[in-house]
Amino acid sequence: MSAPHDHAHTSTLSVEALTQLLETIFLRHGVSAEAAGVLAANCANAERDGAHSHGVFRMPGYVSTLNSGWVNGKALPQVEDVASGFVRVDAGGGFAQPALAAARPLLVEKARSAGIAVLAIRNSHHFAALWPDVEPFAEDGLVALSVVNSMTCVVPHGADRPLFGTNPIAFAAPRAGGAPIVFDLATSAIAHGDVQIAARQGEKLPSGMGVDSLGQPTCDPKAILEGGALLPFGGHKGSALSMMVELLAAALTGGHFSFEFDWKNHPGAKTPWTGQLLIVIDPSKAAGQPFAERSQELVRQMHGVGLKRLPGDRRHLQRARSLAEGIALDAQTLAQLRELAGH
Numbered sequence: 001m002s003a004p005h006d007h008a009h010t011s012t013l014s015v016e017a018l019t020q021l022l023e024t025i026f027l028r029h030g031v032s033a034e035a036a037g038v039l040a041a042n043c044a045n046a047e048r049d050g051a052h053s054h055g056v057f058r059m060p061g062y063v064s065t066l067n068s069g070w071v072n073g074k075a076l077p078q079v080e081d082v083a084s085g086f087v088r089v090d091a092g093g094g095f096a097q098p099a100l101a102a103a104r105p106l107l108v109e110k111a112r113s114a115g116i117a118v119l120a121i122r123n124s125h126h127f128a129a130l131w132p133d134v135e136p137f138a139e140d141g142l143v144a145l146s147v148v149n150s151m152t153c154v155v156p157h158g159a160d161r162p163l164f165g166t167n168p169i170a171f172a173a174p175r176a177g178g179a180p181i182v183f184d185l186a187t188s189a190i191a192h193g194d195v196q197i198a199a200r201q202g203e204k205l206p207s208g209m210g211v212d213s214l215g216q217p218t219c220d221p222k223a224i225l226e227g228g229a230l231l232p233f234g235g236h237k238g239s240a241l242s243m244m245v246e247l248l249a250a251a252l253t254g255g256h257f258s259f260e261f262d263w264k265n266h267p268g269a270k271t272p273w274t275g276q277l278l279i280v281i282d283p284s285k286a287a288g289q290p291f292a293e294r295s296q297e298l299v300r301q302m303h304g305v306g307l308k309r310l311p312g313d314r315r316h317l318q319r320a321r322s323l324a325e326g327i328a329l330d331a332q333t334l335a336q337l338r339e340l341a342g343h
């Protein structure tokens with residue numbers, strides 16, 4: 001691990017050094033070598049890209065969850081080839097990302113031969129950003145869509161009480177001459193992680209994101225976290241998408257709905273025990289000009305009407321900065337990570 005440079009109260013680590021530190025933490029808390037590598041890279045890459053709600057901020061939650069016995073860090077994913085375009089994985093109560101890694105070769109082979117393939121992951125825990133699950137497919141020339149459900153904390157539009165999870169949707173498509181087009185968004189007005197960060201920093205939220213324990217609108221993140229709930233983004237439209245995520249990520253995979261698991265006997269458990277669906281399409285099967293050239297044309301036209309920022313642009317800028325200058329962590333965060341690693 002390269003030594004971090006101290007600048008006042010922040011230190012700078014290379015992406016490799018941060019990945020190695022996080023891998024040590026996962027290994028020390030009962031995660032298999034294979035899963036520890038996958039999870040550490042996922043979390044370090046989120047930090048690298050400035051996806052702070054799912055970067056190192058999540059490490060204490062991973063550790064408390066592992067310590068609680070809620071998740072099986074050594075689970076061996078069982079991959080099943082069920083149809084020409086359908087792969088199933090039982091993640092065995094482990095994390096979703098190692099299950100995806102185990103199923104990926106078969107999924108890609110099917111997508112390339114059938115033109116489209118589905119990966120249904122069940123019995124899995126997802127505690128991360130979703131874009132890392134789809135972006136690599138687009139880097140390989142494929143179109144990918146993924147959904148994952150989480151834990152009850154979102155009130156369906158028109159309802160009185162929470163039922164849905166924060167349920168993100170991520171999409172990635174190849175683009176000629178540029179980074180893939182990628183978006184990744186929670187179907188709640190704000191991700192739960194960002195509410196936690198705002199509460200920790202004593203910041204108020206914009207209006208329209210959540211309600212307090214009495215169901216009244218609030219901008220106080222603590223009121224949302226302590227008995228309150230989040231709202232879907234975009235009223236009935238986000239609510240419908242969140243419902244779709246429950247159906248695809250849970251009902252279609254054999255996983256739990258966001259309201260179906262009970263972690264109260266596992267104090268410290270933070271990772272939703274649900275399911276995840278991926279759909280991968282091989283665009284070389286489509287008619288007309290190559291897909292990646294068509295996506296580049298769409299981007300060109302969007303820029304032509306004045307668009308300055310595409311989804312993913314901020315991440316890629318931050319990625320370039322992190323790769324050139326390293327990842328800055330404040331002294332307290334780094335000390336906490338080192339303590340978790342037993343250093």
Ligand code: NDP
Pocket residue numbers: 051053054126127128129130131148149150166167168169170182183184185186187190191192193194272309310311312313314315316
């Ligand atoms: P954001 O609202 O920050 O961003 C959503 C998408 O919109 C991103 O692709 C982002 O690109 C893009 N974007 C943001 N602002 C602009 C803009 N002004 N112009 C163009 N594009 C823009 O994300 P969320 O808060 O909804 O979600 C945060 C993360 O939380 C996601 O990674 C999600 O997967 C994760 N999450 C995970 C859950 C789980 O169960 N595992 C549950 C819920 C959320 P860019 O990244 O480049 O800013």
Ligand code: PYC
Pocket residue numbers: 053126127128150151166167186190191192193194272
């Ligand atoms: O930020 O909403 C969230 C979230 C839920 C599970 C992991 N992240």
